[in-house]
Amino acid sequence: MFKIAIMGCGVVGSGVADILIEKKEELSKRFNDTVELKKILDLRDFTGTPYESYATKDAEEIFSDPEIKLIVMTIGGLDFAFNLSKRALESGRHLVTSNKEVVAEYGKELTQLAFDNNVQFLYEASSGGGIPVIRPINICLSSNDIYEIQGILNGTTNYILTRMKDDGMSFEDALKLAQKNGYAEAEPSADVDGHDACRKIAILSTLAYDEYVDYKKVPCDGIRNISYEDLLMSEKLGYSIKLIGGSKKTDAGISCSVEPLLLPKTNMLSGVSSVFNSVMVKGTYVGDVMFYGRGAGKLPTASAVAGDIIAILCGAEEKVLPGFMSKEAELVPAGNTPARYYLRIKLGEAAKADFDSSAEALFGKEAKTTEQGEYAAVLTGYFTKEELNSRIAQLEQSIAVKCENIIKAED
Amino acid sequence: MFKIAIMGCGVVGSGVADILIEKKEELSKRFNDTVELKKILDLRDFTGTPYESYATKDAEEIFSDPEIKLIVMTIGGLDFAFNLSKRALESGRHLVTSNKEVVAEYGKELTQLAFDNNVQFLYEASSGGGIPVIRPINICLSSNDIYEIQGILNGTTNYILTRMKDDGMSFEDALKLAQKNGYAEAEPSADVDGHDACRKIAILSTLAYDEYVDYKKVPCDGIRNISYEDLLMSEKLGYSIKLIGGSKKTDAGISCSVEPLLLPKTNMLSGVSSVFNSVMVKGTYVGDVMFYGRGAGKLPTASAVAGDIIAILCGAEEKVLPGFMSKEAELVPAGNTPARYYLRIKLGEAAKADFDSSAEALFGKEAKTTEQGEYAAVLTGYFTKEELNSRIAQLEQSIAVKCENIIKAED
Numbered sequence: 001m002f003k004i005a006i007m008g009c010g011v012v013g014s015g016v017a018d019i020l021i022e023k024k025e026e027l028s029k030r031f032n033d034t035v036e037l038k039k040i041l042d043l044r045d046f047t048g049t050p051y052e053s054y055a056t057k058d059a060e061e062i063f064s065d066p067e068i069k070l071i072v073m074t075i076g077g078l079d080f081a082f083n084l085s086k087r088a089l090e091s092g093r094h095l096v097t098s099n100k101e102v103v104a105e106y107g108k109e110l111t112q113l114a115f116d117n118n119v120q121f122l123y124e125a126s127s128g129g130g131i132p133v134i135r136p137i138n139i140c141l142s143s144n145d146i147y148e149i150q151g152i153l154n155g156t157t158n159y160i161l162t163r164m165k166d167d168g169m170s171f172e173d174a175l176k177l178a179q180k181n182g183y184a185e186a187e188p189s190a191d192v193d194g195h196d197a198c199r200k201i202a203i204l205s206t207l208a209y210d211e212y213v214d215y216k217k218v219p220c221d222g223i224r225n226i227s228y229e230d231l232l233m234s235e236k237l238g239y240s241i242k243l244i245g246g247s248k249k250t251d252a253g254i255s256c257s258v259e260p261l262l263l264p265k266t267n268m269l270s271g272v273s274s275v276f277n278s279v280m281v282k283g284t285y286v287g288d289v290m291f292y293g294r295g296a297g298k299l300p301t302a303s304a305v306a307g308d309i310i311a312i313l314c315g316a317e318e319k320v321l322p323g324f325m326s327k328e329a330e331l332v333p334a335g336n337t338p339a340r341y342y343l344r345i346k347l348g349e350a351a352k353a354d355f356d357s358s359a360e361a362l363f364g365k366e367a368k369t370t371e372q373g374e375y376a377a378v379l380t381g382y383f384t385k386e387e388l389n390s391r392i393a394q395l396e397q398s399i400a401v402k403c404e405n406i407i408k409a410e411d
Numbered sequence: 412m413f414k415i416a417i418m419g420c421g422v423v424g425s426g427v428a429d430i431l432i433e434k435k436e437e438l439s440k441r442f443n444d445t446v447e448l449k450k451i452l453d454l455r456d457f458t459g460t461p462y463e464s465y466a467t468k469d470a471e472e473i474f475s476d477p478e479i480k481l482i483v484m485t486i487g488g489l490d491f492a493f494n495l496s497k498r499a500l501e502s503g504r505h506l507v508t509s510n511k512e513v514v515a516e517y518g519k520e521l522t523q524l525a526f527d528n529n530v531q532f533l534y535e536a537s538s539g540g541g542i543p544v545i546r547p548i549n550i551c552l553s554s555n556d557i558y559e560i561q562g563i564l565n566g567t568t569n570y571i572l573t574r575m576k577d578d579g580m581s582f583e584d585a586l587k588l589a590q591k592n593g594y595a596e597a598e599p600s601a602d603v604d605g606h607d608a609c610r611k612i613a614i615l616s617t618l619a620y621d622e623y624v625d626y627k628k629v630p631c632d633g634i635r636n637i638s639y640e641d642l643l644m645s646e647k648l649g650y651s652i653k654l655i656g657g658s659k660k661t662d663a664g665i666s667c668s669v670e671p672l673l674l675p676k677t678n679m680l681s682g683v684s685s686v687f688n689s690v691m692v693k694g695t696y697v698g699d700v701m702f703y704g705r706g707a708g709k710l711p712t713a714s715a716v717a718g719d720i721i722a723i724l725c726g727a728e729e730k731v732l733p734g735f736m737s738k739e740a741e742l743v744p745a746g747n748t749p750a751r752y753y754l755r756i757k758l759g760e761a762a763k764a765d766f767d768s769s770a771e772a773l774f775g776k777e778a779k780t781t782e783q784g785e786y787a788a789v790l791t792g793y794f795t796k797e798e799l800n801s802r803i804a805q806l807e808q809s810i811a812v813k814c815e816n817i818i819k820a821e822d
Contacts, residue, residue, distance in 0.1 A: 132552065136546070140547075143714055268679075289543070289704035299696040300696065
């Protein structure tokens with residue numbers, strides 16, 4: 001008897017309910033046990049829906065039911081979801097969640113509680129939505145020392161950037177379209193300012209490096225300053241602009257950030273478009289490994305939750321996912337090794353004649369330039385950030401232009 | 412006490428030995444047990460190497476050692492490796508193997524033996540090398556009904572196709588280069604004729620659809636007939652040519668094949684180049700998921716073997732990987748739904764003037780053409796194979812040309 005309760009029957013929770021109802025017999029047969037949904041906690045009225053017979057508004061009905069061995073937490077937000085998650089583990093039940101806010105904020109406490117109560121706490125759906133990435137990192141690749149992660153971890157921003165580039169839209173118009181299509185919230189800051197990607201890269205980094213990465217200490221930049229011209233001129237220079245949650249582990253320590261980056265076409269992440277997410281993981285033995293799929297949505301996310309339920313049914317003792325209980329990582333700045341940068345320059349007619357020669361003189365013979373309407377772009381040679389800023393100042397002064405955007409370019 | 416023996420210290424076996432020696436303390440700490448390599452079976456002399464103290468030429472030394480709980484099978488070939496694999500499971504030891512020939516040929520017997528002896532039989536390294544794909548299919552995605560797999564499953568052929576296209580080489584020259592660089596065997600048939608990819612797609616399909624797919628019944632075509640002109644003209648038409656091991660499950664049954672295909676640039680697999688492998692899996696809930704990484708090589712493959720060892724140490728009861736013990740799939744032909752095809756046409760000077768209009772008249776208004784030297788290519792509209800052949804015959808007759816290659820194009 002392995003019965004399951006779902007707390008929160010919103011987008012993801014209802015998807016999990018649909019899967020558990022549809023797959024009841026298949027799961028029961030596979031695990032030679034009765035595996036089924038028993039309760040759904042939600043304040044809404046489900047009369048006349050497939051969820052009616054499971055619905056309860058009272059969490060005690062779940063906590064007092066000894067048949068319920070596993071709780072799926074798909075309530076959003078922080079404190080209410082955390083308190084119920086805590087009670088689930090304290091009551092000796094396995095916990096599977098898609099709530100990345102809770103994992104990023106309270107991963108340490110919940111991991112400790114799972115350990116103390118000899119149950120499992122799994123959260124594959126919290127990073128990369130439906131894409132299997134946490135279990136592969138934790139099991140398949142875990143003999144490796146992982147030394148870098150780069151991810152397109154937010155479907156909303158990737159959708160916006162794709163629409164801007166493919167349809168020639170401004171950021172504002174693409175955001176409106178994303179909102180209209182249900183890909184962005186009315187208050188879009190969590191997505192477009194990078195906070196959502198920030199929690200996800202903190203979770204993945206914590207697991208990959210086995211040191212607790214506090215998302216609140218991760219420098220985080222979004223895509224509000226990306227223009228259609230940036231995407232077009234980057235393309236001409238051979239790059240795509242993507243919002244990347246990235247981290248590296250070097251002898252100096254762990255660095256972690258969320259920021260737009262120019263990726264060359266040879267980087268597999270550069271081809272990931274629309275709402276798709278993708279995570280590149282680099283390990284000492286395996287080299288580069290990439291995972292790609294839908295990072296959000298009802299059934300893809302529910303698929304990841306169902307995968308965690310199946311892992312628990314398989315009896316895998318994954319409960320001590322290393323990481324959150326480990327010492328906190330002291331994050332170091334990304335380092336000041338010279339890098340190439342993309343610069344968007346507002347170019348008056350007067351400056352056009354001098355632009356190419358000035359750019360080459362200041363940004364090295366590797367520098368490339370291109371133009372689009374009243375804008376020009378420079379892909380610089382290799383510079384430290386300080387040196388770059390000094391040369392930008394020289395450019396602005398010498399030919400009276402304005403540098404409006406600076407984006408790092410990956411090799 | 413969890414000691415491990417490796418049978419076969421070749422490329423992959425020595426990689427596994429290196430990882431187990433290097434990670435002995437880390438693994439022992441993680442699993443709170445002594446996890447270490449105890450024996451390596453190989454007929455070679457390892458005096459003066461790091462393997463010296465583990466080496467034995469006598470399998471009985473391993474089978475009679477009660478401390479050895481897990482055997483890694485990295486001996487190649489069929490019967491000798493199978494017999495030792497069988498004995499490993501019969502002696503109550505877990506078995507982890509990278510030998511895809513043995514898995515594809517004897518998966519059924521070995522799965523049954525693992526079940527009977529209450530031990531695990533895992534083979535993540537047998538498909539996709541270092542890429543985590545079997546565990547994700549078996550656990551993370553297993554609530555889904557998987558309905559399609561498409562994979563670039565052979566690094567040698569992908570390397571050859573990449574060199575041909577990027578460096579303008581013939582198949583023969585690219586093969587020689589692959590042999591020189593250690594990416595192809597002196598006798599290259601297993602790779603270039605698709606037999607290696609065939610075993611891998613049969614293994615993945617067996618697990619994904621939970622029906623045993625016999626690789627010997629899978630239609631299999633290689634890349635010997637691909638020319639530099641094919642790669643170039645496909646590129647002009649917006650496609651890449653890749654050797655694809657693919658399978659689909661429809662109401663009609665399971666179809667499975669290995670063949671070169673034209674993939675549009677929007678298909679993530681089209682960007683996978685050189686020795687990299689990649690597997691696209693399509694599931695009812697999750698949609699498209701892709702896995703990418705190194706499909707061969709000492710340490711990447713050893714990383715996958717180590718992942719299986721770790722899964723067993725985690726206590727996951729994965730031993731009944733569904734599939735091989737299930738009923739045999741009755742493979743059905745891929746179906747005769749109309750598809751687009753790429754045709755390489757040897758074009759004499761005389762035929763050039765009439766080619767475009769003839770191609771459009773015969774292959775539909777969706778048809779596209781391009782030329783390269785003495786060759787032309789047609790990307791046809793949608794036709795069944797019979798209709799296509801009939802129209803090719805008409806073209807050959809009407810303007811006296813020869814169709815030298817036919818490759819299916821994916822949408």
